[in-house]
Amino acid sequence: MESAFFDNWTTQLRKGILELGVLAALRGRRLYGYDIVKRLGEIPGLVISEGTVYPILSRFKREGLVTTTLVESNEGPARKYYELTLNGRKELARMRAAWRSVRDGINSLSPEDDA
Amino acid sequence: MESAFFDNWTTQLRKGILELGVLAALRGRRLYGYDIVKRLGEIPGLVISEGTVYPILSRFKREGLVTTTLVESNEGPARKYYELTLNGRKELARMRAAWRSVRDGINSLSPEDDA
DNA sequence: GACAGCTACATTGCATAACAATATACTATG
DNA sequence: CATAGTATATTGTTATGCAATGTAGCTGTC
Numbered sequence: 001m002e003s004a005f006f007d008n009w010t011t012q013l014r015k016g017i018l019e020l021g022v023l024a025a026l027r028g029r030r031l032y033g034y035d036i037v038k039r040l041g042e043i044p045g046l047v048i049s050e051g052t053v054y055p056i057l058s059r060f061k062r063e064g065l066v067t068t069t070l071v072e073s074n075e076g077p078a079r080k081y082y083e084l085t086l087n088g089r090k091e092l093a094r095m096r097a098a099w100r101s102v103r104d105g106i107n108s109l110s111p112e113d114d115a
Numbered sequence: 116m117e118s119a120f121f122d123n124w125t126t127q128l129r130k131g132i133l134e135l136g137v138l139a140a141l142r143g144r145r146l147y148g149y150d151i152v153k154r155l156g157e158i159p160g161l162v163i164s165e166g167t168v169y170p171i172l173s174r175f176k177r178e179g180l181v182t183t184t185l186v187e188s189n190e191g192p193a194r195k196y197y198e199l200t201l202n203g204r205k206e207l208a209r210m211r212a213a214w215r216s217v218r219d220g221i222n223s224l225s226p227e228d229d230a
Numbered sequence: 231g232a233c234a235g236c237t238a239c240a241t242t243g244c245a246t247a248a249c250a251a252t253a254t255a256c257t258a259t260g
Numbered sequence: 261c262a263t264a265g266t267a268t269a270t271t272g273t274t275a276t277g278c279a280a281t282g283t284a285g286c287t288g289t290c
Contacts, residue, residue, distance in 0.1 A: 006210070012130040016127035019247090020128075046220040079268090098121075105161040147238080163278095166241085166278050167277055190236095190285095251272090
């Protein structure tokens, strides 16, 4: 049942969407990278690996969307907590609006109630 | 109000989604490239240009998702009509399922009824 | 009959993100 | 002391969106 076309398409579909998912997960709370991997891993369609989430978080920091705080842990290595900045909250709001537009567009082309 | 981050993100968000949009537009009917550009252009979030749609359609043909028929037109150049194959319909069904999963995942992280 | 404007197809080159693979290092348990 | 889980990070490959560019046919108008 494998399809190189489908697998490749899935990878492309996730572009941008995972950034939205990570930012949305950070809304209203402080999380560290590994925690985000575990949380999104429980949501079908948003499963993400370390090799994907750390570059995203680095980008957010570089773009000024988040601030970080290093906190020691007594059950493993230190954790780097990420928190949305004012600008991060603003960008998230714009992204959510763009997302709704795309989502509704696809839904209009592809209604649920048919074969 | 411009944001290089946001503009770039929007481009990434469209990856994969536009392929889904084009395939969905072809479901149950035969369309030619330029027509697809015009139709999707009317849907906010799915606006697409020729330089994007023709490579997508070429890929679909190469992957065996569509067949093409060249038809002369008396109001311009000949039109190349695209039609889904059986395999195209199957891949579209898989893509729609993956799309629903991603869409619902984001919606669960990012409910409508809040600020 | 020359020009603008629309229709219609197509390619090239660049920027960017997903992710497998890989590396490092701390803690706990058997 | 080896294994497993926690936790962060980078490198290299690959594929897509799209601006820019090009070709060409048809229609109307001055």
